[in-house]
Amino acid sequence: MPHERIRFAPLRDKVTDPASAARHVADGSNLFVSGFSPVGYPKLIPAEVAKRALAGEHLRINLYAGASTGEDLDDVLAEAGVVVWRRPYMAAKAMRQRINRGEILFKDDHLSFTSAQVRSGGLGSVDVAVVEALAINEKGHLIPTMSVGNTPTFVRQADKIIIEMTDACPMDLEGIHDIFIPEDPPYRMPIPIYRASDRIGKPYIEMDPHKVVAIVYSQERDHCPIFPPPDQGAHDIAAHILDFVEHEIKAGRMPKGLPWQSGVGDVANAVLLGFLENDFFHGLDLYSEVLQDAVLDLLDLGKVRHGSGSALTFSTRGQDRFIKELYRYKERVVLRPVEISNSPEVIRRLGVLSVNTALEIDIYGHVNSTHLWGSELMNGIGGSGDFVRNAALSFMVTPATGKGGKISRIVPMVTHVDHSEHSVDVVVTEFGLADLRNLSPRQAARAIIDNCAAPAYRDLLSDYLARATRQGGHEPHILEEVFSFHQRFLQTGDMRPA
């Protein structure tokens, strides 16, 4: 790569090879990497760090990112036995296994808090920041790539900075980012975003060039999975949500024009695709954490006017499409630090309509987003808590069953609560929707069982509810039986009795 992407000339002599650069990551370091969802993370330095450990060097680090990264970062380091701590979120197989075995320490954080924790010193010193960059500008500041995450704070707080300069993204991406680091309490002022499209910062991350110890050139691109087209169930979930919001707007209980947030994954992507088949919604804004492939279609058709997020989690195909017509998309997309994309202040001010995916939901509306069988970490809460708690209306969605019907995702009590009944407004499965906002717990249970549970589980759930209700209480439960569905599955491989 020519030096033209290092516009600040004094840094050009920092260019080196990945192995040499990785030498700055010492045993015992706190390593803070760019990246949010599997985009924008460094790809060469982690491999070199792993290589040293596999060659026998004693190398143990604490690893912090914006959220998840790619497997070529998280799993490569996890498999090399390098990682002591990982925060604040992950979604990689080897990392997950080791966390569940207790070999890697993990704490499941709300993503909106991490940057402030780092600035307060709560996570210790930022020994080394390894960040992917599009370029370094004339003043020595950093232009990120397809995500922002916590990178602005990592760069500000770092002792040493290593840069992976990639040419997988075109230089025209410059200008898509809006970097704003709020002051911390007690001197914080309002975050001045009044519309999802507002820009309040600078298009680059301020960086002290003296802290840059190495720059490596990279041709590595991000690898995100291509989502399969939504299945009928995801399609139905999307239709229930859009019909419901249309109905609320027409009934005068909700203004038009509230922005949407849609979580990560194929059901969330399907909800966005659902707008394509809907005639009511036009010119929407997205105020979300990640923007997925569906957003490109929505922008093309004018369904979405503007998209705000912390990462462009496009599939390889979506990246090509985005980059090819960047001139059309760039003015309508903004990438923000995650403490801004997920800011409770902004989410509540804008009145976001949020759609997030659950692992399981109980009859009273409590949601498990993170732990299978109460114990096994899946990925983490990510930003769902930031949105669910502060949204004007929060939808929690899940297919009604899993494992070919052997698991009901509607259960008497969830085995781990990430979002409580107090914050969950509407539960949705392919069978229908339960609007809990004006229901008592007993009424909520009735609605969730009747509207959302799979037919094969309705009698079982109704029987539980009836017997629990006879025992009494505002939110009736039979403590001996709350996890009977789960226990049956663990014993027989099916939540349904034989």
Added chain:
Amino acid sequence: MPHERIRFAPLRDKVTDPASAARHVADGSNLFVSGFSPVGYPKLIPAEVAKRALAGEHLRINLYAGASTGEDLDDVLAEAGVVVWRRPYMAAKAMRQRINRGEILFKDDHLSFTSAQVRSGGLGSVDVAVVEALAINEKGHLIPTMSVGNTPTFVRQADKIIIEMTDACPMDLEGIHDIFIPEDPPYRMPIPIYRASDRIGKPYIEMDPHKVVAIVYSQERDHCPIFPPPDQGAHDIAAHILDFVEHEIKAGRMPKGLPWQSGVGDVANAVLLGFLENDFFHGLDLYSEVLQDAVLDLLDLGKVRHGSGSALTFSTRGQDRFIKELYRYKERVVLRPVEISNSPEVIRRLGVLSVNTALEIDIYGHVNSTHLWGSELMNGIGGSGDFVRNAALSFMVTPATGKGGKISRIVPMVTHVDHSEHSVDVVVTEFGLADLRNLSPRQAARAIIDNCAAPAYRDLLSDYLARATRQGGHEPHILEEVFSFHQRFLQTGDMRPA
């Protein structure tokens, strides 16, 4: 009472007797009352409404307030069989019993949301608002008494307004209130509070005088319990918290001057009293939901510079003291609508240090604030979710045991989750404190058991943790045993094995 408190002369002919005024509350009405905690609620009209029902009139209403009210409102109406729905919070015995029996419908809401729900029409029409008032000003606007709660929105949205004009509060209270109703999304602007003491609104509630259908004079005063002096346990909890915060500030991990919030109840009151014995803290601000008696001592000694809340929940003795020296206190206290006192935007901006009471806490830091044995409603979540989720640092406090040691308040898994591990920072009992911010779940369990559980329960909890950990998982649990402590108590009357 002379007419001088009705400064807007055209309303003077609305003065009537309570029985006549109460006639405006019709069968099937949505009744919205002033009041937040047991202060500032109407006391005469509810009794008249109950009287009619007890005399045989068919009278069923939905009852909404700021939070709880006094027993002479909630229990009088509950016992008369008048209440269909009650929201968003309550703390009265007869009301609680009927809710737990399923005779009265209740949904446990975050208090910061109710006003916006009312404005959106989500709770239906505001047929009648019954509000306690200090006076009506020259322009026909309403001056509230010892609390604000949701009254500004109730008054704005009401079809009919009935006023209980009390002379139990001196006219000098005028000016203590700061009334600000934010615009609703998508047109909301930042809530411009940058310091706990900032005033952003008007000292009265805007009211259309044409909607006033009746005014009654009252001499009724608020009756709040006098808290007993803190016991040794509450004293120790307070000391742990203050020592910890002092240590964090001295270590440079926390700035000085963050405002405090302290929940309702005697432990919370004890924490505030703890400042009196502490030499490190001076000139603090409180950004809280309610202000209790301890605040008067703290103001007197300069420990607290300014207190902000939605209610002055003083004991009768505290009221007398406050009123007697109102001239000294008034400039240093502000009463706000609960959507402002509990605003997530403001709480996070100011960096509030929050202290809230739990019913029980589990070894991984999940908190039950509302439901005994998973089923029986105690009071409700109130504003604790608004604070715990957004505080710069959230303490959850509980005595380590209850019922003379027969109940451990530290358990393997709580039977109802109101605040999840993701939002709870520090767990405190009289035995000590567990700072969970940088601990994995297994480490958190170790810290909570060792530092916070009562010694008589530590081996039991450690045994559970050890066996669960052998089964594996990020947050190890044995589903068959998670509620074994609770089940043992329900069977034997003691959580400890014989």
